Amino acid sequence: MSARDKVLSNIAEALGRSPSEAQLGVREMPRDVANRLQGGKRHTLPYVADDLVATLITSMESVLMTVARLPTIEQCVEEVVAYLGSEGVDVSQAGDVTVAPALDRVQWPEHYGQGPASGVEKVSITPCIAAVAETGSVVTVSDGQTPATLNFLPETHIIVVRESQLVKHVDDVFPLLRSMDVMPRAVNFITGPSRTADIEQTLEIGAHGPRRMHVLLISD
């Protein structure tokens, strides 16, 4: 008997199934399980105020993200330059900034790179697929246009969020995921810069992932 068979038969026995029911290969999925797996049945949702933008910004700031509100995406470049300047991050060299290919229609400075994270860039700029007011999270997915490593390697992560991408609850992101042709390999709900409290239970920012997260919230 393979380990798989043994474990499955242990389970069947533990659940008091009759031997014929438990027989591998003829096991039929019960109707309620099959229905459940269609997905969509929500549980109790916590209250979230209707003003999603205000709620989002409050949640994000509470987890130490900073938020800049911009009328259109065209203002992003100016804001990025200003932000990095105010944080004292020098990005004058080629390779200092990597932008997700999905954002290539924005007129970034010439020397900004594109693609997955090289590992030596100081800043990444990515879009997201949604932002969740309930938790203050940005949701990013991995693919060729939005490589996942951009979310984790650089010290500074700048995310472009459109107000139209704002949803109330985490569960509101799921229909979006289900509508995709293929589920992305990595779906990240990112709620703040990287942190740890592993030394004497005191919070330090910038454990392995970014130590700075700046959100460009576009109102269009």
Next chain:
Amino acid sequence: MSRAEAQAPHVGLFVTCLVDLHRPSVGFAAIRLLELAGCLVTVPELQTCCGQPAFNSGDDDTSRHIARNTITAFEGFDYIVVPSGSCAGMLIKHYPELFKDEPQWLAKAEQFASRCHELSSFLVDVRGMSDFDARFDKSVTYHDSCSGLRELGIKKQARKLMDNVAGLELREMEDTDVCCGFGGTFCVKFPDISERMVSDKVALVKQTGASALLGGDMGCLLNISGRLSRLQEPTQVYHFAEVLAGMADGSAIGEGTDSVPASGATR
């Protein structure tokens, strides 16, 4: 008998072994309070212990034997009242559990449990009484027993009762919901862990500056009082029933006829 007496609910007092052996005044105080609340009180002789020591040690057979004795001894009463959260928890929550495979005894245990109440909860929630015309001119802090708190949801009732005691100043301690380290056999099986827990509790009691500690469970009170007196702290320890019934003018728990409070102050 008079009409009032005929209508009075008949309460069987489950004394608890710690009150029976250690501090009879709590039993008499409970009777007094129940009578003031308009009840007729009887104390059946066939009770011994609720059976917690056996139950918590995994000896289900002994627990069931004791449970059957107790259930039988209290047949016919309108209510069974218990001056202890942990013993009440045992009777109410765990007696039915013990008989989950015996339908007849399960039914009896459930019927029995439905008539059982911890003392403070009975007075306030069932009899609707919270003022016993008591007086206790001291600052007091209150210890909630874990079983009373968590198994039976008892916390507000004692506060309501103390609210109406003239002269009593309640000073809540921090972390009232943290265990004092008694835990029945735990305190003698793991004495050093228990000592740490009771020392932490004593520190919180001291922090309030209260001159007295009240509670509803003799086990907890013996434990905390024992540590207080080893540390020569003057805090006096009583069961709340004694204070409420105006019977807290004798020696406190752990105090003798000779004993002078460590501070030398008069009581």
Next chain:
Amino acid sequence: MQSQSRSFKTNASTALLDDNLKQALGKVKDGFIGKRAAAVALVPEWQQIRNDARLLKNHVLENLDHYLLAYESKVIAHGGHVHWAQTSADANDIIVDICKSANAKTVTKGKSMVGEEANLNEAIEKAGIQPIETDLGEYIIQLAKEAPSHIIAPAIHKTLEQVSDLFHEHHAQYGLHERLVDRAALVNEARSVLREKFRTADVGITGANFLIAETGQHVLVTNEGNGDLTSNLPRVQIVIVGIEKVIPTLEDASCLLRLLARSATGQHYSNYTSLMSGPAHTEDTDGPEQFHVVLVDNHRTEMLAGELREMLRCFRCGACLNHCPVYGAVGGHAYGWVYPGPMGSVVTPVMTGIENSPDLPHACTLNGRCAEVCPMSIPLPKLLREHRRQTFIKSLQTPSARYGLAIWAAIAKRPALYRSLTSIGVRVLARMGTRQGRFRRLPMAGAWTRERDLPAPQGPSTFMQQYRASVRGKSPEHRLDSRQSGS
């Protein structure tokens, strides 16, 4: 991990004398406890969400095989491999084989409790491969060659100074020659050293918080981002996970995630909550080439079959440990194995044998604070009593405990005998103790009287004796119960 749970009592006694430990554990009150309370207070729907979670998980357990098979078929459809391990040793063999096939020299690891059960790092090392823990707390104790003492904060028992010492000793090889004393500097140092390890690792191994049957994804929750770096960078990704972690859908994951971070650290959401699946797609420009999931039983089906099934709802948040006053006094190492505190005392006897951990279920006052805060409503005191039942039946309690209980039981079952013996005992003790009101010392009461006085019985007799005397001659309403025995 080798079990040291037999020596719980000795370990506990030693731990109680450790001032560093006392200080470290003292921080839990405002830390994990205070923050959790604050976070929960902001969610009026907390009890409903908790109830939803309990019901959903019970449903899963009743259909565990179906959900595991559904998860497996999705993983395979996405190009991943699913392996089943009955025992921890089997899991290790499978993982070492994968690493060897990948010609791995180094392996980065995210924190995995089921990996600790299996002593996975040791197995990897024995195969000549270097495992590197990437969660900062796990990294610290890996340097110290110690076991984790808390399931969320493995290095909770370490002071800043001890961490400085460890880095000073072990990071010289990376060019660190000064002794860093600043917390931020130490975190930075770990960041830069581990960054290299992330990049050069051949294999990345993580645990999983949940497995989603609907999509074939696993959920990985971290604050540091180390789980994602471990999963995204190496060529080969392995997930080791207990079979009880499967849940049906994305919405079910969302329900549990609302409880997880709040219960564990008091955050409303952890920093990185990632849903991951499978190897890289053709259009991905990063991600692993190979993806493996190792499903581990290790006594879980045993719990499923018996009185301990509810323990399988546990998702290892650590709330019970944080709120347990016994854990708070002795810390995690005293428990002697992977899992400390209330959930550890339930799980350890199952996974390592009750004969190897007979004290654990008894090292508890049954105060119930753990069950109150458990997000999955696991009745921990009830499960601990079940173990006590087993230790009683198997005579695993100490002789003195057994005799004491037997004698007490013989008396308590017999009201007449109880009355007569207790009246004698009380009379004697009351007389001895009336003046002082307490005993500093008493034969047979050594465990109590070491650090406490024993209050003397009020006396002069028992309540029942006094009551009987007081009602003699009173009106019928105050009569004794008419069924009194002829004593």
